[in-house]
Amino acid sequence: MTLEQIVTSNIAMIVIPLYLLSIVGETIANHFRSEKGIGDWKDNLVSIFTGLVSALTNGVGAAITVGALFWVAQYQLFVIPLTLASLILCFVLDDLRYYWHHRVAHRCRWVWAMHVTHHSSTQYNFSVSLRQGWTKHFTGTMMFKLPLVLIGFDPVVVLFCGFLNPTYQFFLHTELVNKMPRWFEAIFNTPSHHRVHHGRNPQYLDANYAGTLIIWDKMFGTFVAEDAADRPDYGLVKNLETLNPLTIIFHEYWGIAQDVFSRGPNLWQRILYIFAPPGWSHDGSRQSSGEIKQEYLQQQLAKTADADGQPLTRQKLQKA
Numbered sequence: 001m002t003l004e005q006i007v008t009s010n011i012a013m014i015v016i017p018l019y020l021l022s023i024v025g026e027t028i029a030n031h032f033r034s035e036k037g038i039g040d041w042k043d044n045l046v047s048i049f050t051g052l053v054s055a056l057t058n059g060v061g062a063a064i065t066v067g068a069l070f071w072v073a074q075y076q077l078f079v080i081p082l083t084l085a086s087l088i089l090c091f092v093l094d095d096l097r098y099y100w101h102h103r104v105a106h107r108c109r110w111v112w113a114m115h116v117t118h119h120s121s122t123q124y125n126f127s128v129s130l131r132q133g134w135t136k137h138f139t140g141t142m143m144f145k146l147p148l149v150l151i152g153f154d155p156v157v158v159l160f161c162g163f164l165n166p167t168y169q170f171f172l173h174t175e176l177v178n179k180m181p182r183w184f185e186a187i188f189n190t191p192s193h194h195r196v197h198h199g200r201n202p203q204y205l206d207a208n209y210a211g212t213l214i215i216w217d218k219m220f221g222t223f224v225a226e227d228a229a230d231r232p233d234y235g236l237v238k239n240l241e242t243l244n245p246l247t248i249i250f251h252e253y254w255g256i257a258q259d260v261f262s263r264g265p266n267l268w269q270r271i272l273y274i275f276a277p278p279g280w281s282h283d284g285s286r287q288s289s290g291e292i293k294q295e296y297l298q299q300q301l302a303k304t305a306d307a308d309g310q311p312l313t314r315q316k317l318q319k320a
Helices: 003-033 041-075 084-107 109-119 126-130 141-150 155-170 182-187 191-198 215-220 245-260 267-275 289-303 314-319
Strands: none
Touching (some): 003 126, 041 155, 041 245, 109 267, 126 155
């Protein structure tokens, strides 16, 4: 057994029971609080099932990413020794890497076909965190980790930081927590911020891609605060209306194949059906999430004026 397999199996032995116990605990807490989030247990079981299978399929597929990390280590520009400071630095840089991986996953249909599984539930609780695609290491975005090794971090350290991030994110998927202290909300991703990310409300689309640190969204203009008067409506722009795990996992890949081999598009348009944002179409018959959000903002701008009677700018509206 290789070092990375030992690390992976030991972490899995710890986090999987922790996740399952947390799901049970959250369900009990929601029952007594009569809060939204108790959920449909059929949906919860689908999430747990897809999560357990993803641990197997992505565990096997991880050989692609792990192999690439250890191969590229021979070309390191520097060697960064393992210290507490270097571990923290690696975690922060890996979190930035995750932000861009996650943003690409929403803006490139090929990667979205894997990630859409995670957004397919109309619920929001701990079990939804486990609802993951089975093809993560085949999308290409895991190669975003390579620069961390090239600049000098040990591949094992990069892999370790890559495990910490999703573990933190698991606990963001809950409605038990309303708001964290203001200073924490300003720096870190929180349940409130991540609820926005799972919302299909037009104003919440393409927002809050952060893993652990919400500062990336604030730096790159993708942050949207949760509006207590307009709580997130969870799910996809067009929900699936099925709990069939195979449909949930593979429906977008099937949609890509149908579009690529349909009559009408030229070669370039067929390529765009794979790599353009989800919702793109060669004849304009569909809308991407960006177009839906832009249309919504324009409608709000048309209806809203500031105190001086002047139309609100988009920036003002987003801050309102």
